């Protein structure tokens with residue numbers, strides 16, 4: 001049955017048929033607690049009733065119009081999204097379908113901004129070692145990890161990598177004569193939940209402002225409340241020029257966005273960029289529910305509290321196989337003395353071999369577990385999941 005899929009994913013031996021809140025059910029009726037949110041996507045869990053209702057209502061009206069026209073739901077979503085990001089200085093948005101597409105848009109904005117103002121040759125985009133920015137040829141070029149740079153060359157020119165948290169190296173790399181932008185994740189997600197230091201981000205913001213280089217925050221994993229503020233850059237006190245979003249933005253419906261502040265909001269003009277599915281009404285209807293939910297009073301504080309509950313419980317175990325715990329909000333990395341993948345297998349096997357619920361976990365690097373629960377997870381579910389993790393460890 002699975003022969004038709006290209007062999008791109010290392011899959012675990014489970015097939016899901018349904019979900020409810022923080023739980024998933026497999027073809028045999030076994031239950032699994034979801035500590036992944038589908039990699040930071042299903043931020044409101046599975047089958048969240050207002051999200052289900054909004055998608056169903058929109059599906060009964062309009063699923064798609066081309067970008068020749070506006071749609072009421074899409075306009076409402078765009079306005080709310082820009083307002084939600086206005087604390088980080090964002091003024092305008094381009095709606096896309098995915099993270100990679102959002103980052104492509106950001107790179108185009110940086111290059112055109114620089115080209116319009118300074119002419120040819122100032123097109124370099126600096127990114128960090130250990131970064132992850134997507135799977136298209138250009139966003140792979142932006143991704144500063146050699147493992148991704150096999151087989152697919154030639155890559156897009158004009159990307160330069162520097163080590164994370166090295167202010168001196170960044171100072172050198174951000175050459176104002178050649179550099180258009182600096183793209184950065186506040187917490188590197190795929191490579192191990194590695195936060196950048198506040199001093200580093202402040203220094204980066206200073207260099208970018210002085211040299212008229214666009215500061216671009218890839219908030220595809222950190223955004224939409226994941227770290228306890230709507231955007232992670234707000235938590236770091238940074239006002240970027242460009243922010244990209246995807247993953248959690250529409251609670252499980254594919255969507256992405258590029259936002260820009262004062263400097264770059266009007267760089268892209270008619271004909272410069274586009275996307276058939278970008279700004280899709282179904283995704284916008286879902287996105288409105290996400291934005292309204294995370295805007296509820298106290299909602300973001302709960303993300304911080306739940307995250308701290310998890311990290312302090314993990315720390316209290318003093319477990320010999322845990323060597324480090326990092327993260328912010330519900331974006332947590334746990335360094336292990338052992339490989340992480342077998343734990344993912346064991347956490348699934350647990351449900352299949354006995355009466356215990358299974359647990360869904362992620363890796364971020366070979367020896368790091370990544371924990372990204374849905375925001376709606378209850379304290380009791382967190383405790384259940386941690387009990388499962390402890391017994392697997």
Ligand SMILES: *Cc1c(COP(=O)(O)O)cnc(C)c1O
Nearest residue numbers: 098099100132133134189220221
């Ligand atoms: C997941 C991710 C991307 C890529 O998003 P896709 O929707 O898979 O294209 C880019 N940047 C970061 C930080 C991510 O976590």
